[in-house]
Amino acid sequence: MVGTLITIEGLDGAGKTTLASGLLAAARERGADALLLREPGGVALSERLREIVKDPALRVGPRAEALIYAAARAQLVDELLLPELDAGRFVLLDRFVDSSLAYQGGGRGLGVAEIAELNRFGTGGLAPARTLLLRIDPALGRSRQDGRGDGPDRLELEDERFFAAIARTYDEIAAAEPGRVRVIDAARPPAAVLEDALAAITDLLPGAPE
Numbered sequence: 580m581v582g583t584l585i586t587i588e589g590l591d592g593a594g595k596t597t598l599a600s601g602l603l604a605a606a607r608e609r610g611a612d613a614l615l616l617r618e619p620g621g622v623a624l625s626e627r628l629r630e631i632v633k634d635p636a637l638r639v640g641p642r643a644e645a646l647i648y649a650a651a652r653a654q655l656v657d658e659l660l661l662p663e664l665d666a667g668r669f670v671l672l673d674r675f676v677d678s679s680l681a682y683q684g685g686g687r688g689l690g691v692a693e694i695a696e697l698n699r700f701g702t703g704g705l706a707p708a709r710t711l712l713l714r715i716d717p718a719l720g721r722s723r724q725d726g727r728g729d730g731p732d733r734l735e736l737e738d739e740r741f742f743a744a745i746a747r748t749y750d751e752i753a754a755a756e757p758g759r760v761r762v763i764d765a766a767r768p769p770a771a772v773l774e775d776a777l778a779a780i781t782d783l784l785p786g787a788p789e
């Protein structure tokens with residue numbers, strides 16, 4: 580693998596997708612052969628699984644939910660992510676394994692270690708070079724999301740305790756892996772978030788000293 584994988588994480592409404600498109604443009608400007616993907620999704624099977632796992636009309640138990648996310652991720656890794664990384668591309672990924680550690684491991688209470696093990700199997704152990712964690716108060720994330728105008732999906736209908744547990748788990752992941760995970764204050768305007776994010780990956784962009 581000669582490419583670079585950067586993942587973007589954080590609560591619902593933290594600004595991941597907004598940052599991802601800004602970073603894509605900035606990375607390309609700096610000469611990176613960059614590509615943006617999202618989870619769950621990116622390939623046909625995973626986009627179908629996305630529809631299923633987010634559907635408020637379906638009953639999906641916590642273990643099934645963890646397995647569906649892991650399956651969607653496994654297919655993305657196998658079908659697209661590894662080939663693109665092998666081809667040397669700079670891949671920005673809107674959510675990855677840390678989302679499952681936080682949402683299913685922490686939020687659903689299935690245990691971070693258990694979900695990590697499941698995802699090691701699913702991804703073959705693929706790990707990002709760097710992860711940008713957009714840190715935000717859950718209530719602010721929720722209010723941004725409400726402002727977006729699309730209806731809540733199945734997970735977004737959960738209560739405050741669920742999102743507090745997710746936020747806590749993200750913080751624990753960041754504290755455990757400070758080299759990989761860079762925490763960004765996502766309460767600030769998009770331009771400030773983008774500036775911090777670029778500073779946090781500058782060593783991985785073309786032209787950086789070895």
Ligand SMILES: Nc1ncnc2c1ncn2[C@@H]1O[C@H](COP(=O)(O)OP(=O)(O)OP(=O)(O)O)[C@@H](O)[C@H]1O
Binds near residue numbers: 597
């Ligand atoms: N830094 C910011 N300051 C204020 N508003 C923002 C900021 N970043 C994004 N927004 C707005 O907040 C809303 C949610 O942003 P976005 O969709 O990027 O979040 P997300 O983390 O991708 O959410 P989700 O987890 O639901 O995909 C959008 O309407 C977006 O325009």
Ligand SMILES: [Mg+2]
Binds near residue numbers: 595596597673
């Ligand atoms: Mg998004």
